[in-house]
Amino acid sequence: MEGGALALPHFRSRVGIGSPILLSADPGAARRSSGASGRSRVSRVNPGAYPRSAGRGRTWKRDSPEAPPRRSGITRVPNRSPEMPTERAGRTKVSNVNLEVSHHRAVAAVRLLRIEKGKAFVDLLNEKGNSSGENEMSYVERTLGFSIRCLDNRDIRLVTVIVAGTVRWKRYLDYLIMSLCSEEKVFREMEPLLLQILRIGFFEILKLNVPAYAAVDENVRLAKVALRPGAGNLVNAILRKLLLLKEANSLPLPKIEGDDRAQARALSIIYSHPVWMVRRWIRFLGKEEALKLMKWNNSDPHFSIRVNTANGYTRADLIDRLESLQVHYEKSTMDEFVRIQEGMQTVLQAGLLKEGMCAVQDESAGLVVSVVDPQPGETIIDCCAAPGGKTLFMAARLSGQGKIWALDINKGRLRILMEAAKLHNLDAMISDIHADLRLYAKETTATFDKVLLDAPCSGLGVLSKRADLRWNRQFEDLEELMCLQDELLDSASMLVKPGGILVYSTCSIDPEENEHRIAAFVQRHPDFVLQSVHGYVPAEFVTDEGFYSSSPTKHSIDGAFAARLVRSVL
Ligand SMILES: C[S@@+](CC[C@H](N)C(=O)[O-])C[C@H]1O[C@@H](n2cnc3c(N)ncnc32)[C@H](O)[C@@H]1O
Numbered sequence: 001m002e003g004g005a006l007a008l009p010h011f012r013s014r015v016g017i018g019s020p021i022l023l024s025a026d027p028g029a030a031r032r033s034s035g036a037s038g039r040s041r042v043s044r045v046n047p048g049a050y051p052r053s054a055g056r057g058r059t060w061k062r063d064s065p066e067a068p069p070r071r072s073g074i075t076r077v078p079n080r081s082p083e084m085p086t087e088r089a090g091r092t093k094v095s096n097v098n099l100e101v102s103h104h105r106a107v108a109a110v111r112l113l114r115i116e117k118g119k120a121f122v123d124l125l126n127e128k129g130n131s132s133g134e135n136e137m138s139y140v141e142r143t144l145g146f147s148i149r150c151l152d153n154r155d156i157r158l159v160t161v162i163v164a165g166t167v168r169w170k171r172y173l174d175y176l177i178m179s180l181c182s183e184e185k186v187f188r189e190m191e192p193l194l195l196q197i198l199r200i201g202f203f204e205i206l207k208l209n210v211p212a213y214a215a216v217d218e219n220v221r222l223a224k225v226a227l228r229p230g231a232g233n234l235v236n237a238i239l240r241k242l243l244l245l246k247e248a249n250s251l252p253l254p255k256i257e258g259d260d261r262a263q264a265r266a267l268s269i270i271y272s273h274p275v276w277m278v279r280r281w282i283r284f285l286g287k288e289e290a291l292k293l294m295k296w297n298n299s300d301p302h303f304s305i306r307v308n309t310a311n312g313y314t315r316a317d318l319i320d321r322l323e324s325l326q327v328h329y330e331k332s333t334m335d336e337f338v339r340i341q342e343g344m345q346t347v348l349q350a351g352l353l354k355e356g357m358c359a360v361q362d363e364s365a366g367l368v369v370s371v372v373d374p375q376p377g378e379t380i381i382d383c384c385a386a387p388g389g390k391t392l393f394m395a396a397r398l399s400g401q402g403k404i405w406a407l408d409i410n411k412g413r414l415r416i417l418m419e420a421a422k423l424h425n426l427d428a429m430i431s432d433i434h435a436d437l438r439l440y441a442k443e444t445t446a447t448f449d450k451v452l453l454d455a456p457c458s459g460l461g462v463l464s465k466r467a468d469l470r471w472n473r474q475f476e477d478l479e480e481l482m483c484l485q486d487e488l489l490d491s492a493s494m495l496v497k498p499g500g501i502l503v504y505s506t507c508s509i510d511p512e513e514n515e516h517r518i519a520a521f522v523q524r525h526p527d528f529v530l531q532s533v534h535g536y537v538p539a540e541f542v543t544d545e546g547f548y549s550s551s552p553t554k555h556s557i558d559g560a561f562a563a564r565l566v567r568s569v570l
Pocket residue numbers: 016017018019365383384385386387388389390391407408409410413435436437438454455456457
């Protein structure tokens with residue numbers, strides 16, 4: 001680093017762009033919206049759903065929604081019953097009612113409700129014991145008004161699969177649900193919790209191929225217990241209609257016809273993406289590639305892990321552990337990486353991350369670090385560093401010599417970065433700076449050998465992993481993001497020492513956030529020259545213009561972009 005000691009200004013934390021939405025419980029909202037009211041609702045529900053005569057000897061009509069659920073791998077509440085008030089001697093007494101609902105569906109329905117209300121995000125790497133464990137259980141209990149036990153590992157996996165899939169396929173599922181309602185008004189005015197239960201049922205039947213009786217019975221039961229008998233009847237009627245249409249192969253889907261806009265609208269339903277994304281991708285990538293991309297975004301995400309060499313581990317050590325855990329893996333072409341084919345939850349539960357042996361990181365992000373090419377002894381500033389995936393990998397590549405400054409506007413995320421740095425035995429090499437890059441660059445005189453700007457972006461390259469992102473991003477966001485990217489690029493460029501390197505990267509595949517930003521930047525800054533990334537990353541990732549670009553459909557990893565610029569010595 002040149003320019004003497006770094007001034008480390010402290011700014012008040014702002015809401016960071018790209019920062020995760022925090023999980024904050026709002027039971028009142030969900031309860032109000034579901035029309036449910038805890039105990040009294042349960043007492044309303046039960047006499048119909050669980051008649052007193054429903055004891056052992058009772059015969060149920062096959063596939064009746066009231067029939068006792070068959071063992072279908074569905075978890076239930078074992079004799080853990082909410083209390084039902086009964087009248088006795090003029091006072092309300094509490095007696096037990098045998099309520100049984102599928103745990104993972106109840107949790108999935110409530111999590112979906114919260115995601116829709118912006119109070120939660122889809123967590124594809126959900127580990128038992130994190131904030132969405134116990135808190136979520138009590139949230140579900142307060143929202144639905146009945147108790148459920150903690151989820152076991154299998155339940156957690158099912159919740160993850162159902163929540164991620166239902167969020168991804170939301171537009172497609174809603175189109176079908178609306179088509180199967182007696183009138184559009186029924187769909188438009190549907191209670192939020194009822195809609196989530198229907199979406200789960202549709203997703204299970206259409207995309208998970210869950211046996212019909214389980215998908216119908218369990219979701220009907222959940223609607224009856226969590227809402228009221230009438231809600232269960234509606235779920236029953238609509239799911240049964242769906243089953244008939246599915247069997248007859250006549251699901252009501254829109255035809256791809258008419259002008260470009262009409263075709264994009266139909267495709268947006270069939271592939272469940274916002275219309276603006278479909279139109280944009282058809283424009284930039286062509287129809288065939290756009291369809292491939294949407295299929296990729298709807299498929300199960302691929303995860304890779306990177307071994308932490310700073311703790312003395314090698315990839316061979318990591319592979320030994322994976323083999324002992326019977327996790328299916330594949331070696332990546334990148335030395336430090338292993339692709340997990342099956343068993344990501346096992347990796348998480350075995351504690352490999354908590355031990356500091358490895359980190360979850362996509363190779364697309366690893367290749368950005370290869371574009372930076374950190375060399376021992378260098379000074380590097382990571383301008384939008386948190387939560388630190390690239391910072392840690394860059395620090396590991398310095399082999400104990402050199403220094404990284406990790407700057408971010410988001411204090412909470414910076415804290416996570418520094419905790420990870422400690423875990424990875426890299427904290428001595430990393431200093432954090434909590435600041436807005438735009439202000440920091442104006443105030444400091446410090447310059448660095450290398451500057452990485454991993455800019456806030458639309459995230460359009462990582463939609464398979466961020467299931468909810470497609471619905472949260474609006475077309476208008478792009479304009480705002482591009483302005484921010486230009487401002488941050490200008491600021492980052494001030495930190496590059498003469499002859500030093502500036503790397504601009506995103507996890508977007510949108511040319512306007514990538515190539516166009518760099519074209520505009522070099523026009524504003526003639527002292528920077530584009531350098532090809534050839535030699536830093538494998539040739540298949542180098543574009544004709546010399547940028548790094550990874551594509552989900554071509555390379556089967558996340559989409560990312562990076563440009564390497566050299567500052568002239570004068
Ligand atoms: C794409 S994320 C960075 C991911 C990170 N490089 C990694 O590999 O883990 C973008 C980051 O930019 C930060 N950010 C947004 N605006 C900023 C600003 N004006 N100054 C500094 N950081 C900012 C956000 O808080 C967010 O953590």
